[in-house]
Amino acid sequence: MINKIYPSVAAALADVQDGATVMIGGFGTAGIPTYLIDGLIAQGAKDLTIVNNNAGNGNTGLAALLKTGRVRKIICSFPRQVDSYVFDELYRSGRIELELVPQGNLAERIRAAGAGIGAFYTPTGYGTTLAEGKETRVIDGRPYVLEYPIHADLALIKAERADRWGNLTYRMTARNFGPIMAMAAKCTVVEVPEIVELGGIDPEAVVTPGIFVHRVVQVERTATQAGGFRKEAA
Amino acid sequence: MQKWTRDQMAARVARDIPEGAYVNLGIGLPTMVANHLPADREVILHSENGVLGMGPAPAPGQEDYDLINAGKQPVTLRPGGCFFHHADSFAMMRGGHLDVCVLGAFQVSAGGDLANWHTGAPDAIPAVGGAMDLAIGAKKTWVMMEHLTKGGESKLVERCTYPLTGIGCVSRVYTDLAVIDLTPEGARVIDLVEGLPFDELQRLTAIPLVDAR
Numbered sequence: 274m275i276n277k278i279y280p281s282v283a284a285a286l287a288d289v290q291d292g293a294t295v296m297i298g299g300f301g302t303a304g305i306p307t308y309l310i311d312g313l314i315a316q317g318a319k320d321l322t323i324v325n326n327n328a329g330n331g332n333t334g335l336a337a338l339l340k341t342g343r344v345r346k347i348i349c350s351f352p353r354q355v356d357s358y359v360f361d362e363l364y365r366s367g368r369i370e371l372e373l374v375p376q377g378n379l380a381e382r383i384r385a386a387g388a389g390i391g392a393f394y395t396p397t398g399y400g401t402t403l404a405e406g407k408e409t410r411v412i413d414g415r416p417y418v419l420e421y422p423i424h425a426d427l428a429l430i431k432a433e434r435a436d437r438w439g440n441l442t443y444r445m446t447a448r449n450f451g452p453i454m455a456m457a458a459k460c461t462v463v464e465v466p467e468i469v470e471l472g473g474i475d476p477e478a479v480v481t482p483g484i485f486v487h488r489v490v491q492v493e494r495t496a497t498q499a500g501g502f503r504k505e506a507a
Numbered sequence: 508m509q510k511w512t513r514d515q516m517a518a519r520v521a522r523d524i525p526e527g528a529y530v531n532l533g534i535g536l537p538t539m540v541a542n543h544l545p546a547d548r549e550v551i552l553h554s555e556n557g558v559l560g561m562g563p564a565p566a567p568g569q570e571d572y573d574l575i576n577a578g579k580q581p582v583t584l585r586p587g588g589c590f591f592h593h594a595d596s597f598a599m600m601r602g603g604h605l606d607v608c609v610l611g612a613f614q615v616s617a618g619g620d621l622a623n624w625h626t627g628a629p630d631a632i633p634a635v636g637g638a639m640d641l642a643i644g645a646k647k648t649w650v651m652m653e654h655l656t657k658g659g660e661s662k663l664v665e666r667c668t669y670p671l672t673g674i675g676c677v678s679r680v681y682t683d684l685a686v687i688d689l690t691p692e693g694a695r696v697i698d699l700v701e702g703l704p705f706d707e708l709q710r711l712t713a714i715p716l717v718d719a720r
Binding site (some may be wrong): 300302350354362365371374378379380381385396399402415416443444445448453480 | 631670674
């Protein structure tokens with residue numbers, strides 16, 4: 274019998290290796306796998322490369338992980354926020370490497386990894402400093418930049434509902450990077466507040482098919498983190 | 508001469524968004540355009556974090572932090588609206604499916620180059636978000652910005668001195684003084700704030716303008 278449900282966060286993250294590339298879902302307050310991030314901090318793996326849209330807020334979650342000094346590099350689109358002071362300090366003192374990627378290129382590079390695409394040409398970023406040194410090509414009169422996929426050893430994502438095969442649905446904008454990160458990692462671990470029997474998710478409504486999911490952990494449903502953002506933060 | 512207020516600028520942009528359009532409104536000033544879309548015009552708002560059919564801010568106490576916009580503010584979903592993941596969301600931009608995108612800017616060049624993501628200050632932490640994807644993706648990219656910097660310099664320039672977001676992507680600029688189409692035939696002024704002579708607008712603007720009103 275296939276059962277991807279793990280009894281605890283600690284059990285689901287027991288084998289994370291030093292040097293791993295870890296994708297972490299979430300955009301703003303929505304879809305942050307807070308239990309799994311705390312679990313990764315407790316597990317203690319170091320020399321990590323983190324892939325996330327942002328670089329943490331306040332002192333919790335990803336910011337708390339950064340604060341441990343176990344993150345070597347972050348790949349993201351928008352590290353600078355009003356309360357990203359943990360990252361800011363690490364970056365300014367040269368203790369973390371930043372690979373800044375336009376958000377759509379970030380998403381597509383993740384998707385490409387999951388879809389087995391070797392590289393792709395994208396118009397985004399052409400002629401800008403973020404495309405410096407990259408291969409370019411004009412196709413049908415339009416200039417493009419060559420971008421490579423981002424593969425991960427581990428993806429940590431938050432979903433709304435799962436079954437023991439790992440089929441997932443999400444909740445509103447908490448979906449964000451979850452479905453594509455699930456595809457791009459060798460091991461995808463999902464936290465969900467709700468686990469249902471097989472067939473309990475309408476097959477027409479499954480967003481992430483279980484083939485992309487390896488481990489599921491049930492967690493308490495918590496109100497999404499609401500503090501820490503000012504309106505102009507992007 | 509009275510410059511257009513931010514609300515008047517937003518209303519002026521809203522006037523040009525047609526029925527049925529799929530529209531992305533950038534963070535900041537462009538977000539205000541949503542408040543001026545007439546109720547009887549059906550316009551579908553896109554948010555980069557996976558929403559089509561985005562509605563206004565919820566009533567106080569009704570915020571759900573799983574339903575936010577690109578600026579991370581709580582929003583609502585209109586009936587018919589839907590959610591999707593980030594790669595689909597940016598395919599809507601990059602694939603040319605959005606009709607209009609409205610962005611803020613530090614500078615726009617005569618050729619439609621856009622600079623809006625980075626001041627280039629050496630100590631600034633760079634952050635780009637979806638700016639580069641938005642700039643080049645929509646069928647029409649419009650910019651909303653003050654005509655002049657705080658120091659009184661033209662934000663319409665021959666060549667951008669700030670780092671570029673996209674090349675040749677801006678087709679129209681709405682400022683607090685004028686509405687200007689950037690075309691291969693030049694920068695054509697199609698609207699001008701009341702009481703400002705065209706010659707005075709030209710004097711304030713660092714690129715040659717054509718009076719096309």
